[in-house]
Amino acid sequence: MKLAIIGIGLIGGSFAKDVKRLHPETEVYGIDANDEHLNKALDLGLIDAKATYQDLQFADMVLVAIPVDVLVDEMPKILDAIGENTVVFDTGSTKALICKSLENHPKRRNFLASHPIAGTEFSGPEAAIENLYNGKTNIICEVEKTAFKLQEKALQLFQELGMRIRYMNAEAHDKHIAYVSHLSHISSFMLGKTVIEKEKNERDIFDMAGSGFESTVRLAKSSPAMWAPIFEQNKENVIETLTEYIHNLEDFKKMIENEDFKGVYDEMNNTNKIKQILNGIPLTK
Amino acid sequence: MKLAIIGIGLIGGSFAKDVKRLHPETEVYGIDANDEHLNKALDLGLIDAKATYQDLQFADMVLVAIPVDVLVDEMPKILDAIGENTVVFDTGSTKALICKSLENHPKRRNFLASHPIAGTEFSGPEAAIENLYNGKTNIICEVEKTAFKLQEKALQLFQELGMRIRYMNAEAHDKHIAYVSHLSHISSFMLGKTVIEKEKNERDIFDMAGSGFESTVRLAKSSPAMWAPIFEQNKENVIETLTEYIHNLEDFKKMIENEDFKGVYDEMNNTNKIKQILNGIPLTK
Structure with missing residues (x-):
C-alpha cells in the first residue's frame, strides 16, 4: 500500500507508526509545509520519502492532519491531485465547514470526513507515539457521501488500529x-x-x-x-x-x-x- | 514509635503505608468517625489497632487528616488529650483558620500546621497508595510556634517520606x-x-x-x-x-x-x- 501523510506531526506521525507496524510493506510518503518536520520524520523513520501533491495520484490512501483552517484551503487541491481510487480522510476537530466546502467537489466521493478523538498536549513529529489510536473513538461524518469501496478500505484500517467507529452528522x-x-x-x-x-x-x-x-x-x-x-x-x-x-x-x-x-x-x-x-x-x- | 492517625482515608492511609515500610516497628493506631473505614483500614493492614482520644496521651506522633471544618472543632480536643511530648500535625488545605483557632491553646507548641500537596481524586482507606508523598511539597505554617524538638521529629519523618519542605505564613x-x-x-x-x-x-x-x-x-x-x-x-x-x-x-x-x-x-x-x-x-x- 502507498500511504501519503499530509502534515507529519503528532497525529500523522502516530498513524504512520501503527500502520508500519501492522503492514510493514506499506510505503509512507510525507508532505508538510515545514521542511524541518519532514526531515525529522525521515530521521525518525515515520516516513520513507518526501513527496508533493503531484505524487498523490499514485497513493492508495491519503491522511490529512493539518490545522482546520489550512485544511479547508488545501483539501480541494488535494482532491484535484489524487487518483481515481485514492481515499482521502482528515482528522480535524471540526466537521461542518470542511464537509460543506467539499460538497460540490467532483471527487467528493473520494473523501471520508473523520475525527479520531486522540491526541496529547504535544505536537510535531517527535511527539508521535505508538498505539495512540488504540481504544479511541473515530467519528465519521456523512459516510454515505463516500464511495463504498473507499469507505471500506479506510474503516478497515481504523479498526485494525483499534478504533471504535461512530457515525454522526457534521452539525451534531x-x-x-x-x-x-x-x-x-x-x-x-x-x-x-x-x-x-x-x-x-x-x-x-x-x-x-x-x-x-x-x-x-x-x-x-x-x-x-x-x-x-x-x-x-x-x-x-x-x-x-x-x-x-x-x-x-x-x-x-x-x-x-x-x-x-x-x-x-x-x-x-x-x-x-x-x-x-x-x-x-x-x-x- | 506510636503513631496515631485520626481520619484513616486516602491521606492518612497513604501516610501509614509509607511509615510502616520505612519504620516497620511503628505501631499505628486509627481513629475515625466512620467505623467501616476503621475496619477496612485494619483489614488492609494500614493500622494495627483502633483507638480513642484517651489513647492519644501515649502517642509520639498524631496525624490528623479530616475535613477542615471537623478539624477546627476536633483539634482543641485532640491537643487536650495528647501527652507532653506528642507532636500533632494536620494535612488541611486551609491554614489560616486552624492556626487562628489554636493560637491560645495551652498545647499550641505541640501542634505543627502542615499541608502536604498530595492526593488523588479518590477517597477512603482503599484509596491509600504507597509513595503518595514522594517528591511532593509539604507547606509548613507558623513553624516558630511549634516546640523545636517536636518540629524536628515531624519534619524528619516528612523528609524520609521524600517530601520537600516549604515554610510560609498561613495567610500567604x-x-x-x-x-x-x-x-x-x-x-x-x-x-x-x-x-x-x-x-x-x-x-x-x-x-x-x-x-x-x-x-x-x-x-x-x-x-x-x-x-x-x-x-x-x-x-x-x-x-x-x-x-x-x-x-x-x-x-x-x-x-x-x-x-x-x-x-x-x-x-x-x-x-x-x-x-x-x-x-x-x-x-x-
Whole structure:
C-alpha cells in the first residue's frame, strides 16, 4: 500500500507508526509545509520519502492532519491531485465547514470526513507515539457521501488500529465536540492564564502546585496554531458552551458569597456522577 | 514509635503505608468517625489497632487528616488529650483558620500546621497508595510556634517520606493555594456540570470524550465533604480567584464573538509558557 501523510506531526506521525507496524510493506510518503518536520520524520523513520501533491495520484490512501483552517484551503487541491481510487480522510476537530466546502467537489466521493478523538498536549513529529489510536473513538461524518469501496478500505484500517467507529452528522459532531473537547481546552487555557497572571512575580508558588493543578491545566500546553482555527470554525457552538460554563461558575461563586455551603456541597455531589459517566456506566437519571 | 492517625482515608492511609515500610516497628493506631473505614483500614493492614482520644496521651506522633471544618472543632480536643511530648500535625488545605483557632491553646507548641500537596481524586482507606508523598511539597505554617524538638521529629519523618519542605505564613498559604489548587477544583467541577447538563439525555456523547476531557474533569470526582468546607474557610481568596477566572473567560469569549482570532491565538500562545513553569524553568519575564 502507498500511504501519503499530509502534515507529519503528532497525529500523522502516530498513524504512520501503527500502520508500519501492522503492514510493514506499506510505503509512507510525507508532505508538510515545514521542511524541518519532514526531515525529522525521515530521521525518525515515520516516513520513507518526501513527496508533493503531484505524487498523490499514485497513493492508495491519503491522511490529512493539518490545522482546520489550512485544511479547508488545501483539501480541494488535494482532491484535484489524487487518483481515481485514492481515499482521502482528515482528522480535524471540526466537521461542518470542511464537509460543506467539499460538497460540490467532483471527487467528493473520494473523501471520508473523520475525527479520531486522540491526541496529547504535544505536537510535531517527535511527539508521535505508538498505539495512540488504540481504544479511541473515530467519528465519521456523512459516510454515505463516500464511495463504498473507499469507505471500506479506510474503516478497515481504523479498526485494525483499534478504533471504535461512530457515525454522526457534521452539525451534531460540532455541537457535541464543543462540550466534550473544545470547552475543556478553553477552561484549561484560562486557568493557566489566571494563575500565571497572579503568580508571575512569585515563581516559588508553583512549588505549591500539585498533580491536581497539573492535570487540569494540561491542555493549556496545546498548540495555538491548531486550536485558534478550531474555535473560529466552531464559533457558535463554542460561544454557547462558554456562556453556559461561565453561568455555572457565576452561580457557584454566588453560592459561596451567600455562604450557601449546602448548595456548594450539592453541586459537587451531583457532578461526582461524572465518575460513572467516564466509566461508561449509564446514569439512572 | 506510636503513631496515631485520626481520619484513616486516602491521606492518612497513604501516610501509614509509607511509615510502616520505612519504620516497620511503628505501631499505628486509627481513629475515625466512620467505623467501616476503621475496619477496612485494619483489614488492609494500614493500622494495627483502633483507638480513642484517651489513647492519644501515649502517642509520639498524631496525624490528623479530616475535613477542615471537623478539624477546627476536633483539634482543641485532640491537643487536650495528647501527652507532653506528642507532636500533632494536620494535612488541611486551609491554614489560616486552624492556626487562628489554636493560637491560645495551652498545647499550641505541640501542634505543627502542615499541608502536604498530595492526593488523588479518590477517597477512603482503599484509596491509600504507597509513595503518595514522594517528591511532593509539604507547606509548613507558623513553624516558630511549634516546640523545636517536636518540629524536628515531624519534619524528619516528612523528609524520609521524600517530601520537600516549604515554610510560609498561613495567610500567604491560603491566598496562593486558592490559585494553584482550589480554583482548579472549581473549574473542573463546573466543567463536569456544564457537560452533564447538556448531554444528560445523550449518553453516547461521552464516547466522544477523549483523554483531554478526562484530564480536565478529573478533579470533579473529588469528595464534596472535603471540598465544601475548604471553600467555606477560604471564601475570600476563592471568590477573588473565581472572579479573575470568570473575567478571563469573558474576555476570551468576547474575542471569539468579535472574531479576533489573532487575539485568541496570542492568549493561548502566552499561556503555553505553563509548560516551562510546570517543569520548574524560571520565566524570563
